Amino acid sequence: MTNTADVVVIGGGAIGASVAFALARRGASVTLLDASTPGRATSASAGGLWSLGESLGLGCGVILHTAQQGAGDGPAPLPRTLMDFLWASNLRFPSLAAELRTLCGIDIEAEAATGLLYLVYDEEQERHASRIIEWAGSDHGAVEKWAPQHIRDRDPLITHDLRSAIHFPGDNQVNPMLLTEALKRGACAKGARYLAEARVRALRCSNGRIVAVESDKGTIACGAVVNAAGAWGAQIARLAGIEIPIQPVRGQIICTEALRPGTLRSNLSTRDCYILQKAHGEVIIGSTTEYCDFNTEVRYEDMCSLAAGAIRAVPALRKVTLKRAWAGLRPGTPDELPILGAAAELENFFHATGGFRTGIVAAPLTGEVVAASVLGQTPEFPIEPFLASRFQRIYV
Amino acid sequence: MTPPAIVIIGGGPAGMSAAVAAATQGLSCTIIDEGFALGGQIYRKPTNPERAPAPHPRGEQLRAEVAKLAQQIQVRNGDNVWGIFDELRVAVTSPDQHTELLQPQALILAPGAHELVPPFPGWTLPGVMTPGAAQILIKTMGVAPGKRVLLAGTGPFLLAVACQLVDAGVHVVAVLEASSRPAWLSLPLHGFRTPEILAEGLAYLSKLDRAHVPVRYGRIVVAAQGETELNAVEHAPVDAEWFPDNNRIETEQVDTLLVGYGFVPRLQLAQMAGCNLELRPDVGGWIPIRDRNLATSVAGIFAAGDGAGVAGSLVAALEGQLAGMAAARFLGAIDEATFAAARDSIEQELARLKPLRRALDKISALQPGLMSLVRDDTIVCRCEEVTWREAREAVCAGSTTYRSLKMTSRAGMGACQGRFCWPFLSRLVAAEAKCSLADIGPPSARPPLGPITLGALAPEPRDK
Ligand SMILES: Cc1cc2nc3c(=O)[nH]c(=O)nc-3n(C[C@H](O)[C@H](O)[C@H](O)COP(=O)(O)OP(=O)(O)OC[C@H]3O[C@@H](n4cnc5c(N)ncnc54)[C@H](O)[C@@H]3O)c2cc1C
Numbered sequence: 110m111t112n113t114a115d116v117v118v119i120g121g122g123a124i125g126a127s128v129a130f131a132l133a134r135r136g137a138s139v140t141l142l143d144a145s146t147p148g149r150a151t152s153a154s155a156g157g158l159w160s161l162g163e164s165l166g167l168g169c170g171v172i173l174h175t176a177q178q179g180a181g182d183g184p185a186p187l188p189r190t191l192m193d194f195l196w197a198s199n200l201r202f203p204s205l206a207a208e209l210r211t212l213c214g215i216d217i218e219a220e221a222a223t224g225l226l227y228l229v230y231d232e233e234q235e236r237h238a239s240r241i242i243e244w245a246g247s248d249h250g251a252v253e254k255w256a257p258q259h260i261r262d263r264d265p266l267i268t269h270d271l272r273s274a275i276h277f278p279g280d281n282q283v284n285p286m287l288l289t290e291a292l293k294r295g296a297c298a299k300g301a302r303y304l305a306e307a308r309v310r311a312l313r314c315s316n317g318r319i320v321a322v323e324s325d326k327g328t329i330a331c332g333a334v335v336n337a338a339g340a341w342g343a344q345i346a347r348l349a350g351i352e353i354p355i356q357p358v359r360g361q362i363i364c365t366e367a368l369r370p371g372t373l374r375s376n377l378s379t380r381d382c383y384i385l386q387k388a389h390g391e392v393i394i395g396s397t398t399e400y401c402d403f404n405t406e407v408r409y410e411d412m413c414s415l416a417a418g419a420i421r422a423v424p425a426l427r428k429v430t431l432k433r434a435w436a437g438l439r440p441g442t443p444d445e446l447p448i449l450g451a452a453a454e455l456e457n458f459f460h461a462t463g464g465f466r467t468g469i470v471a472a473p474l475t476g477e478v479v480a481a482s483v484l485g486q487t488p489e490f491p492i493e494p495f496l497a498s499r500f501q502r503i504y505v
Numbered sequence: 506m507t508p509p510a511i512v513i514i515g516g517g518p519a520g521m522s523a524a525v526a527a528a529t530q531g532l533s534c535t536i537i538d539e540g541f542a543l544g545g546q547i548y549r550k551p552t553n554p555e556r557a558p559a560p561h562p563r564g565e566q567l568r569a570e571v572a573k574l575a576q577q578i579q580v581r582n583g584d585n586v587w588g589i590f591d592e593l594r595v596a597v598t599s600p601d602q603h604t605e606l607l608q609p610q611a612l613i614l615a616p617g618a619h620e621l622v623p624p625f626p627g628w629t630l631p632g633v634m635t636p637g638a639a640q641i642l643i644k645t646m647g648v649a650p651g652k653r654v655l656l657a658g659t660g661p662f663l664l665a666v667a668c669q670l671v672d673a674g675v676h677v678v679a680v681l682e683a684s685s686r687p688a689w690l691s692l693p694l695h696g697f698r699t700p701e702i703l704a705e706g707l708a709y710l711s712k713l714d715r716a717h718v719p720v721r722y723g724r725i726v727v728a729a730q731g732e733t734e735l736n737a738v739e740h741a742p743v744d745a746e747w748f749p750d751n752n753r754i755e756t757e758q759v760d761t762l763l764v765g766y767g768f769v770p771r772l773q774l775a776q777m778a779g780c781n782l783e784l785r786p787d788v789g790g791w792i793p794i795r796d797r798n799l800a801t802s803v804a805g806i807f808a809a810g811d812g813a814g815v816a817g818s819l820v821a822a823l824e825g826q827l828a829g830m831a832a833a834r835f836l837g838a839i840d841e842a843t844f845a846a847a848r849d850s851i852e853q854e855l856a857r858l859k860p861l862r863r864a865l866d867k868i869s870a871l872q873p874g875l876m877s878l879v880r881d882d883t884i885v886c887r888c889e890e891v892t893w894r895e896a897r898e899a900v901c902a903g904s905t906t907y908r909s910l911k912m913t914s915r916a917g918m919g920a921c922q923g924r925f926c927w928p929f930l931s932r933l934v935a936a937e938a939k940c941s942l943a944d945i946g947p948p949s950a951r952p953p954l955g956p957i958t959l960g961a962l963a964p965e966p967r968d969k
């Protein structure tokens with residue numbers, strides 16, 4: 110069976126679904142192909158929209174840093190381009206949520222005023238946090254230092270045993286699965302086609318172009334191909350004879366039974382873990398950052414350290430029942446920036462991967478800029494810093 | 506304390522027999538069972554011996570054999586194994602939330618099975634339960650589940666529970682067996698080598714007959730009625746594929762309905778240990794792949810009893826023995842000739858039981874008509890209260906695996922991790938998406954299997 114589609118998007122995580130939606134919205138004919146693979150990042154993720162907290166290294170970054178170096182100075186912030194990109198992407202959530210609700214009736218649970226609180230336990234952390242606030246500047250809203258009393262007034266369950274907290278006001282959360290499902294159904298409502306369990310096996314090339322995508326659900330002739338296969342992005346690129354430096358980065362995460370919604374108002378991050386309560390009431394505690402190939406096992410020791418970190422931040426969690434632990438594979442890159450836009454080697458092949466720790470918050474804008482570049486339009490955020498060609502010096 | 510050579514998870518006939526076999530060869534074993542006493546499902550010990558019926562003699566005998574080997578066998582009752590991690594590390598938590606990691610040299614999985622209940626309109630009403638749950642009430646506490654009870658489903662277990670209810674003085678209105686009477690009448694052809702089991706079945710039937718409890722073949726329950734609790738049950742005759750004839754529905758006023766369509770192996774421990782699996786609907790669904798010595802694909806892990814394929818308590822005990830011997834062989838406690846001789850005699854006995862078991866599996870094999878009962882508003886995942894409409898919409902939008910359906914509809918997202926809903930939900934999904942059960946796969950198993958608190962993972966400094 111041969112099907113035709115102008116654009117084939119490979120990978121149905123948050124990124125692929127967002128690209129498909131943005132393309133379909135622009136009137137392109139799109140086929141979205143996905144395969145369910147253990148470790149898919151989107152369904153493993155916490156759904157934090159921490160454009161500032163993560164960029165400044167005070168989300169997963171600080172957990173990794175602590176695990177590697179012990180306490181002490183925190184990690185360096187990510188490049189400012191990424192912070193600007195994530196900030197712009199984050200700003201799109203309110204209108205995107207409204208649009209998706211109207212289009213396909215799904216509430217993506219994009220919370221408005223949760224905010225992220227980075228808990229500061231000791232003096233060294235406090236010095237590091239002050240430097241970070243200074244570096245961040247005030248372009249992106251009022252990052253503030255909160256005193257213990259203020260923290261307690263807002264979130265009484267947070268430990269009293271801390272010095273202060275840094276508040277990132279715009280860093281809220283979303284339900285990553287519902288976001289992805291709504292983007293996918295929204296794309297379909299705009300005419301896209303979705304094929305589940307359509308693992309891509311081969312890319313047929315001819316004269317410097319990809320002419321067809323071979324999948325478990327048939328071969329699809331195409332005008333362009335988008336590689337949105339997340340941590341498997343390097344494998345897809347290799348099908349076209351291209352190397353990109355995507356590496357799976359495991360994140361383990363644990364989740365409690367549902368507690369009364371509103372038990373925790375803020376998203377919290379600490380140097381041991383981050384903690385956030387989802388709309389259904391479960392509290393999610395994440396996450397490790399590890400390079401161990403495509404292994405998606407959960408380790409006992411890591412469950413213990415996440416639990417201990419959560420209890421330190423919110424002592425009442427000690428008596429709460431643990432529901433489940435799992436692990437996902439982030440699409441990691443060496444410089445922590447995503448890989449987006451045209452592949453230099455083939456005329457009609459585009460990347461949309463490397464979302465790493467922030468692929469959920471980055472999804473809306475990633476969809477827009479990749480769709481624009483596929484269709485030869487000017488992306489609304491400069492895509493140059495994210496092109497795969499930046500690695501050419503190292504990889505050629 | 507030095508770790509035991511063998512950890513056995515499950516203290517039913519399989520687990521107890523495994524421990525006895527291995528301990529007899531001088532190996533130290535620990536049996537872990539979440540129940541308050543050894544016995545497992547069938548040999549459950551009463552908590553209220555004055556009121557409950559006397560425990561089964563075979564169970565008493567196994568418990569006595571374990572007790573005799575107390576030097577070798579440590580029994581941990583009430584503890585929950587909630588995870589198996591790399592290098593055969595077993596995470597165990599006691600009711601006071603004390604957690605320990607045991608690292609034996611061999612592991613025997615004997616977790617048994619759980620009951621299979623299909624979703625149908627009204628199945629979540631109070632008053633609808635499983636035969637096993639009713640049996641636990643009677644066996645442990647001597648308490649009757651209700652006043653007027655109807656049993657429905659398939660398999661000899663229904664008859665056994667009906668008899669126990671009769672003995673407990675409960676009014677059993679009827680037993681509805683989904684399979685046809687001719688199918689059941691053919692059983693003696695397959696059971697001539699196991700007359701004692703046939704006799705047990707006949708004894709059930711004649712007891713029910715004396716108590717004027719009708720056993721009606723070829724009928725299934727299609728709906729349960731009631732506002733806040735069960736007050737009536739609708740049932741109908743079925744064809745060979747168990748599709749009900751809705752023009753011939755009868756209604757029965759009852760306060761309790763017990764529904765059981767057989768058993769599903771408790772697969773999760775094997776999954777967490779990374780054992781390779783296969784789909785075997787004839788023995789209850791997904792099971793760990795085992796070789797002749799009951800070894801799984803993971804070195805040092807053996808699986809026995811209903812948890813590795815539903816086959817009843819006699820097979821479970823024999824498999825337990827074999828797994829115990831195989832673990833002893835694996836650890837070098839016996840030589841190959843001794844092991845082979847033991848295996849031969851166990852295999853002979855297993856072969857004797859097999860024809861009747863096969864025939865029973867065939868008679869009780871789930872038929873597609875059972876999957877036709879759900880309506881749009883029928884709940885298909887109890888933990889998350891997901892209706893068939895919600896699940897079906899997700900399937901239509903492309904969520905055709907456990908993982909994707911869970912993410913988009915929350916079905917299977919609850920504490921039971923799909924253990925109870927997935928055996929039927931996967932069949933509904935397969936029918937809707939026109940794919941095979943094997944494509945859809947088993948639910949994934951993630952720690953913790955049983956409830957533990959966060960504190961169980963992070964002891965307070967002073968308890969260290
Ligand atoms: C534990 C954890 C917590 C996280 N928390 C956050 C957070 O709070 N906030 C945030 O912004 N980010 C977070 N992230 C990061 C974020 O989840 C990822 O960056 C993002 O989900 C990446 O999306 P993706 O669509 O690129 O990848 P994925 O979601 O992995 O999707 C890729 C898809 O491609 C499919 N695929 C692979 N190979 C093929 C093939 N050959 N054919 C067809 N399909 C294929 C895969 O099966 C998969 O469905 C977290 C990640 C983890 C692991």
Ligand SMILES: Cc1cc2nc3c(=O)[nH]c(=O)nc-3n(C[C@H](O)[C@H](O)[C@H](O)COP(=O)(O)OP(=O)(O)OC[C@H]3O[C@@H](n4cnc5c(N)ncnc54)[C@H](O)[C@@H]3O)c2cc1C
Binds near residue numbers: 637665809821
């Ligand atoms: C509810 C029920 C009632 C039954 N009643 C009868 C009957 O009356 N007559 C009959 O012939 N057959 C009956 N059966 C079938 C019969 O139980 C089995 O054929 C037989 O008991 C199988 O033995 P086993 O050792 O494999 O498992 P089981 O006897 O089921 O023993 C398994 C044990 O492992 C424990 N366990 C499982 N997982 C864990 C864990 N993670 N941590 C700690 N402990 C764990 C369980 O609590 C259980 O005690 C029943 C089955 C069920 C499910």
